[in-house]
Amino acid sequence: MRYLFLLLIALTSSCRDDGASLELTGNTMGTTYRILIASPAKSSNLTETHKKIERKLIQINALMSTYDPESEISRFNRTRPGMPFSLHADTAEVLAFSLDLADKTGGAFDPTIGPLVELWGFGRATSTGQAPADDRIQVVKRQIGYQSLQLDTDAPAVKTPIGRELDFSATAKGFAVDALAAILVQQGHSNFLVEIGGELFSKGEKRPGQPWRVAIEMPSNASRSIYRAFPLIDSAIATSGDYRNYFESNGQRFSHTIDPRTGYPITHATTSVTVVASTTLEADGWATALNVLGPVAGMQLAADQNLAVVMLVFEQNELKALESAAFKDYLAQSL
Numbered sequence: 001m002r003y004l005f006l007l008l009i010a011l012t013s014s015c016r017d018d019g020a021s022l023e024l025t026g027n028t029m030g031t032t033y034r035i036l037i038a039s040p041a042k043s044s045n046l047t048e049t050h051k052k053i054e055r056k057l058i059q060i061n062a063l064m065s066t067y068d069p070e071s072e073i074s075r076f077n078r079t080r081p082g083m084p085f086s087l088h089a090d091t092a093e094v095l096a097f098s099l100d101l102a103d104k105t106g107g108a109f110d111p112t113i114g115p116l117v118e119l120w121g122f123g124r125a126t127s128t129g130q131a132p133a134d135d136r137i138q139v140v141k142r143q144i145g146y147q148s149l150q151l152d153t154d155a156p157a158v159k160t161p162i163g164r165e166l167d168f169s170a171t172a173k174g175f176a177v178d179a180l181a182a183i184l185v186q187q188g189h190s191n192f193l194v195e196i197g198g199e200l201f202s203k204g205e206k207r208p209g210q211p212w213r214v215a216i217e218m219p220s221n222a223s224r225s226i227y228r229a230f231p232l233i234d235s236a237i238a239t240s241g242d243y244r245n246y247f248e249s250n251g252q253r254f255s256h257t258i259d260p261r262t263g264y265p266i267t268h269a270t271t272s273v274t275v276v277a278s279t280t281l282e283a284d285g286w287a288t289a290l291n292v293l294g295p296v297a298g299m300q301l302a303a304d305q306n307l308a309v310v311m312l313v314f315e316q317n318e319l320k321a322l323e324s325a326a327f328k329d330y331l332a333q334s335l
Contacts, residue, residue, distance in 0.1 A: 021206075024050050028057040029173055030067070031197035035180065038206050041188035049187045056179050063091045064172040066114060067124060076158065077114075077165040084152070084159045092156035094168055094175050094281070095149070101285045102146040105301065109289035110260035112144040114167030120265065122256040141263035174238060174284025177201045181280075193232075194280075198239065201280045202232040211334070219271035219312055219319070227312065227321065231334045236280035240287035241272030241312075259292050268294035269314045276308040276330055295322060302326070 024035040024046075035053070040046060063072040076085045087095070098111035117123040119132050119140045132140075148160045168175075173196045180194045181201045191204030193212045202212040214237055215229035240257070257266045273291040277283040286307060290298040295313045299322050302309040308327040313320045 022046065024053065026054060026057070028196065029061060029065070029176065031173075033057065033176075033180070033194070033196045035184070035195070036193045036206075037184070037189055038191040038204065041190070044187040044189060049183065049189075052183050052187075053180055056183060057176060060090065060172065060176050060179065063088050064094065064168045064175075066167055066169070073166040073168065081163040082159060082161050084155070084157045087156045087158055089156060090175070090179070092151065092153055092158075094171050095151055095158060095166065096153055097281055097285060098168070098171055099146055099149060099151060101289055104305065105289045105293065107146070107261050108259065108292040108297075109170070109285060110144060110146045111166055111168065111171070112146050112149065112164045113258060113260045114165045114169075115140050115143045116258050116260065116263055117167065117169070117256075120256075120258060122258070137263045144260055170240075170288040171281060171285050173197050173199050174236070174280040174282070177236065177280035199237070199280050199284055200232065201236040203234055216272070216274050216310055216312075219314075228310070230331055232276070233334050235276050235278065235330075236283045237274065237276050238280060238283035238287045239272055239274040240291040257288075257291055266292055266294065270294050270298070270311055271314055271319075272312045273298065274310040276327065299324065 021036060021038045022040055024037070026033055061068065061071070065071045066074060066077075068074060072088060072091050076087075079085050095111065098109070101109045102111065114123065116137075119137065121129070143163075143165075145164065148162050148164050149158055150160065151158045177194050177196050177199050178201060180196075181192070181203065184192050184194070185203070191206070193200060193202045193206070200214060206212050211231035211233050213229055214232045215226045216239065218225045218227045219241060258264070259266055270291060273287050275283045275287045275290065277286065286309075290302060290307075290309060290311065293301060295311055299309070299311060301307075302324045306326050307324060308330045309322075309324040310327055311322040313322060
């Protein structure tokens, strides 16, 4: 559903140049994960920590992957309408956040958007490079709608009277980053950076007096350059954008970011949205939602919700940066 293209300044330098840092890496969720731990806790068994991380990622994938036909949400997607479906606590947490975000954005974010994403060729199926017919879009659009989901957080369980499919493409990686950070804290680590597919959470410092640093990438297919670099202090960050995932048909460009309210890809001039938040789940979901909303409605909602947001927009062939008051405050406090 979306591409993340946060340029990781903190990850480009050697993680062992001070003799006290280490790196844990692997594959997950169709991408990679990378963890840098500075001044590892002496009491921690790093081999066991890595095993716990791998086990947690396998568990999350088994719960939330739409590519695994036996994952929890894939099984829910095949469940007969009206039947309660028991959820793991992790799945329920992501769904509860998603439904709240859907309400706050007036449906610009929708965890049932999967059928539309597939229709436009940005999901599991190979893209045809052609826009679907308008009548087909309207048919599939009637198959989505978060309002039909009934979540019981006490059970936890979910049901829908008319049939809906869950898609956590815009939240699962963020949740996973937070889950790995929690494991590291439990293991006694207090200085680390966790990254999955370009989404990050930092805690503590890279070195004494030196915070972890990240940068927002300039939207360009031709080269990689930086819009802004800044410290990431005990915070999460995620970016949503469309300049690397789209197709062109009959001279028209179709973004992979679908507006669930219309059934069509976004057409406004926003190229990327970066959100800094207290959790990666929040940063992940809000980045996608604000990208759908665009510069006017998106930045207004960011102000209303006191979100730290940077939105890069092309206007009259010039790149314009919109920064929320909360983001400017974050910079002022971190620099």
